[in-house]
Amino acid sequence: MKRNRLKKDRDRETGKVNGFSTNHIERQIPPEAHTSMYVWHKYWSRKTWNVVGEYIKTYCPEGGIVLDPFAGSGITAMEALKNNRRAIVCDLNPIATEIIRLTIKPVKEKDLHEAFSRVEERVRKKIESLYLTTCRDCGEEFPFTCAIWESNKCLEIRYQTCPKCGGTCRADCELNDYDYKLLKKIESSKIKGWYPENKFYYPDGMPFKEKQQYDSVDELFTKRNLQALAWLMDAIEEEPSKGLRDFLKIGFSSVSHLCSRLLAEGRPGYRPFSGVGWNQQSxxxxxxxxxxxxxxxxxxxxxxxxxxxxxxVESNKKFKDIKIGSSFEQVISGNADVFIYNGSCIDLMKKMPVSYSMGSFLICGFHG
Ligand SMILES: [Zn+2]
Incomplete structure (x- = not known):
């Protein structure tokens, strides 16, 4: 009793409990801009890294463990590791845990660059053959940047700069005979390679979100883009190293929405090529x-x-010596710095003894 009282008094004097600060955050933390390693893959509701970092530094002692049961794209995990804490994180969504793993996992930039070049060698020309057009000024043949569709009709194609004459076609560029012929050829051929046809329904037939125009994943894409993506994935699958293949696949996933029909046309005269992306969860x-x-x-x-x-380039430096564990026990015993669990946090936490959730844990769910 006496010892406890003394410890309590000491904690009160130093503003600490069990050795770490209880000087609560009662101020605004100005957000800092996200850097490359936070923006390479879109994810819902990413939290500002430096704000999360401040919370971790305040409420988890150095060397302690941060548990995030709803990890999202892993800002909590990354900030814990950057600030010399360990992390156990969990998310149901396999893309989320893959974003976290591949942001943390180092890769030689040269190796990744070469793997990309091998894919380019295999498939670039083939994919670009689906987007060929001719310059409206000089007739030169080259791939266009984007096409504008309304329902099932292709209305316009747009390109930035003709490689021969420098002519541009940034808006109101109707299809010419060459474009119609190519489109007809694509529309009449069967897609080669695998593509997903998963329905947007639960097994009982209920839509998983409010019903919109489309019923299955493949319907989110034009036939041309479905073919291009199928070829691209085949070319990535040919990469012999699984490690590099995983990086190329997450690169693929980071832009697949930008290749879909969910991309609204950019306002004429304003961002004519980039569009506005989707802005709803459905x-x-x-x-x-x-x-x-x-x-x-x-x-x-x-x-x-x-x-x-x-x-x-950024994350290789930040997470150079980080060890990704294959179980939460490895993190707790100090044999790994982070464990990333894909699945239900209820299942994960059932496996974790109660005593582990005491002591030096900071449990948080910042989302995103
Ligand atoms: Zn030209």
Whole structure:
């Protein structure tokens, strides 16, 4: 009793409980901009990294463990690791846990670059053959940037710069005979390769979200883009190293929505090529939409200014010596720095003895 009282007094004097600070955060924390490693893959409701970091530093002692049962894209895990804490994180969504794993896992930039070049060698020309058009000024043949569709009709194609004469076609560029012929050829051929046909329904036939225009995943894409994506995935699957294949696949997933029919047309005269993306949690039906060039999107997913390679330059430095464990026990025993669990947090926490949830744990669910 005496010892406890003394410890309590000491804690009160130092503002600490069990050795860590109880000086609560009662101030505004100005958000800092997200850097490359936080933006290479879109995810819902990402939280500002430095705000999460402040909470971790305040409420979890150095060397302690942060548990996030709703990890999302893993800001909590990353901030814990950056600040010398360990982390056990969990999410139901396999894309979420894969984003976390591949943001943390180091990869040699040169290896990733070469893997991308091998995919490029295999499939770029083939994919670009689906988007060929001719320059409206000089007749040169090259792939366009995007097409504008309304319902089932392709109305316009757009390109930035003709490689021969420098001509541009940024809006109101109707299809010419060449474009109609190519489109007819694509529409009349069968898609080669695998693509997902999963229904947007639970097994009992109920839609998982409010019913919109489409019934299954493949319907979210034009036939041209479905073919391009199927070829691209085949070319990625040919990559012999599983480690590099995983990085290329998450690069693919980071732009697949940008290759879908969910992309509203950019306002004329304003962002004519990039569109506005989707802004609702349900899949979103827009009657007038952009059809992006799949190769362009994939290339920017890997090599672009918000791409994976740039993110890895940053995260390779931040997580150089981090060990990703294969069980939560490894994190608790200090043999790993992070455990990423894909599944229900209820299942995970049932496996964790009660004593583990005491002591140096900070349990939080920031989402995103
Ligand atoms: Zn030209």
């Amino acid at each position: 899949y979103w039906y827009t009657p007038r939409y952009m059809e992006s060039n799949v190769w362009d999107k994939f290339e920017s997913a890997i090599k672009g200014h918000q791409g994976l390679l740039k993110a890895k």
